[in-house]
Amino acid sequence: MPIARRIFLVLAFVSAAAGRCAGTDPVAPAAMQTVPAGAYVPQQRSTKDPEQVPVAAFRLDTAPVTNADFLAFVTANPKWRRSAVSRLFADTSYLDHWAGDLEPGARAPLAAPVVRVSWFAARAYARWVGKRLPTTAEWELAAAAGYKTATGKDEPDFNRDLYAWLARPVPEVQPTVATAKPTLHGVRGLHGLVWEWVDDFNTAMVTGESRADGGLERDLFCGAGAAGARETSDYAAFMRTALRSSLKANNTTTSLGFRCAQSIP
Amino acid sequence: MKTKLALLSLVLTAGLTAADQPAACCAADAKPKAACCTSDEKADKAACCAEKSDAPAACCAEKAKPAACCAQVEKPKPAACCAVEVPVAKKPDACCAEIENRESKIQNFSSESLYQLEVGFTDDRDRPFTLASLRGRPVVLTMFFASCGYACPLLLTDMQAIRAKLPAEIRDQAAFVLVSFDVARDTPAALAKYREERQLDAQWTLLHGDDDAVRELAALLGVKFKLEADGQFAHSNLISILNPGGEVVHQRTGLQGGLDEAAQAIVAVSR
Structure with a gap:
């Protein structure tokens, strides 16, 4: 088992608990920032793919969607409440840490990122607020920025914080979104809080050993024989790819939330 | 006589629901729907649920247990009770529940569907x-x-x-x-x-x-x-x-x- 995957498993299955919550304020429009156009360098790509994928400028929520935000969503959309949601769209641990259908409770502080939400739920939320989920390319472009520059991997303190977070088990209760340090574009929590859904998570075609080129993989995926990893040193990106490729759209985990994006017309 | 027929229909309906796996066509909900898609009418079964417009006639075809199909109609005649020319308002629930369901958006699909x-x-x-x-x-x-x-x-x-x-x-x-x-x-x-x-x-x-x-x-x-x-x-x-x-x-x-x-x-x- 590749090490990235092993660590992901540890992160994904450590569960959450305890905290305190207040009222149920309606969701205020989330603050967004513009992420300038740039190039996404796919961590894994086909031999025929270009090294860089151009990404147009877009708007991104400055913080992940919180329990308070999500409470407003399920209040307005009963079919997304924990007791009503279809298993097709969210597995049995959907919002499992909430005290009730409309009560996040002690283990889900209102100002903390919502977790245990499925891709379908995240998508439905985004539609509800008139936005969408970011694509992998957009998310990775935004997440590549460091505290001071557009390439965080060249900033020692950014790397230190990133890997310290990756090494930490998932906390019992998620900290509030305000605890995350904003990066260059004024966006916070892309690293350091929770993993996040992307709209096209199901384009990550890794089966077990991501660098394997076995016959089974070629059969499972048309075109997969040509896929290969570009830079094996970007360990965090490997972990994200491993996570995305291991998810199903109705999965929920204790460390997986989301934020919304918007195209710039 | 009428009462007896009604009773018989009920028994038939219940029996069908259990034996004929109505889920095959009429999903897991309401009992009378079982009647519209019996197992010995495979072709009709498909027709019954495939196209709204044809469904009434198809789902209550002769062999499709008219008693059950027309349980609630005044004159339980197989061909007559669900014939296309019968005004919509008079179509028995047994025949038309499926169709109504399709038109209203209450689909009653299973949570895995x-x-x-x-x-x-x-x-x-x-x-x-x-x-x-x-x-x-x-x-x-x-x-x-x-x-x-x-x-x-x-x-x-x-x-x-x-x-x-x-x-x-x-x-x-x-x-x-x-x-x-x-x-x-x-x-x-x-x-x-x-x-x-x-x-x-x-x-x-x-x-x-x-x-x-x-x-x-x-x-x-x-x-x-x-x-x-x-x-x-x-x-x-x-x-x-x-x-x-x-x-x-x-x-x-x-x-x-x-x-x-x-x-x-x-x-x-x-x-």
Whole structure:
């Protein structure tokens, strides 16, 4: 088992608990920032793919969607409440840490990122607020920025914080979104809080050993024989790819939330 | 006499519900619906639930247990009670519950049913198509793209092989569905051309969807796909078998073997 995957498993299955919550304020429009156009360098790509994928400028929520935000969503959309949601769209641990259908409770502080939400739920939320989920390319472009520059991997303190977070088990209760340090574009929590859904998570075609080129993989995926990893040193990106490729759209985990994006017309 | 008939109908209805697996066509809900799709009427069963307009007549055809079908009608005559010319208001619930259900949006699908997906597709004749309209039939569904040079032709061949393995009565009832994830190139016209080239008859449904529809269906099926720089798609090779309620009951992954198992899965959900 590749090490990235092993660590992901540890992160994904450590569960959450305890905290305190207040009222149920309606969701205020989330603050967004513009992420300038740039190039996404796919961590894994086909031999025929270009090294860089151009990404147009877009708007991104400055913080992940919180329990308070999500409470407003399920209040307005009963079919997304924990007791009503279809298993097709969210597995049995959907919002499992909430005290009730409309009560996040002690283990889900209102100002903390919502977790245990499925891709379908995240998508439905985004539609509800008139936005969408970011694509992998957009998310990775935004997440590549460091505290001071557009390439965080060249900033020692950014790397230190990133890997310290990756090494930490998932906390019992998620900290509030305000605890995350904003990066260059004024966006916070892309690293350091929770993993996040992307709209096209199901384009990550890794089966077990991501660098394997076995016959089974070629059969499972048309075109997969040509896929290969570009830079094996970007360990965090490997972990994200491993996570995305291991998810199903109705999965929920204790460390997986989301934020919304918007195209710039 | 009337009371006795009514009683008899009730007994019949109850019996049918248990014995004939109404789920096959009329989902897991209301009892009278069982009557509209009895197991000895396989052809009608499909017709019953396939097309709204034909359903009343088809679902209450002569052999379809008229007593149950027409349980609540004043004159329980098989042909008469559900005939097309009977005013809509007078059609017995037993016959029409299914149809009403389809028109109102209360579908009562199981929590695993793909038919809960609210996105719409377009068929290769440019007509709107919802997956839920496949309800009542076993379905063999594959996502593909028409210009695929490697795996997709094999997937189509495999679907045809699965079809050939089915007993005739089940083969005629099953739906074979190809959904393209190439939203840009596989327009309804392009799919119509594909149908012609591959000589696919009316049993085959070719669907075009927008990006949302395709991505959500793919997510539900566990199909991964990615547009490569050369215009080809990298994608999962997956043939899914749905039961008449729209639940995935079997998936054949990869490109080798597994055809017998897929055929068996279809037979199992058709009985």
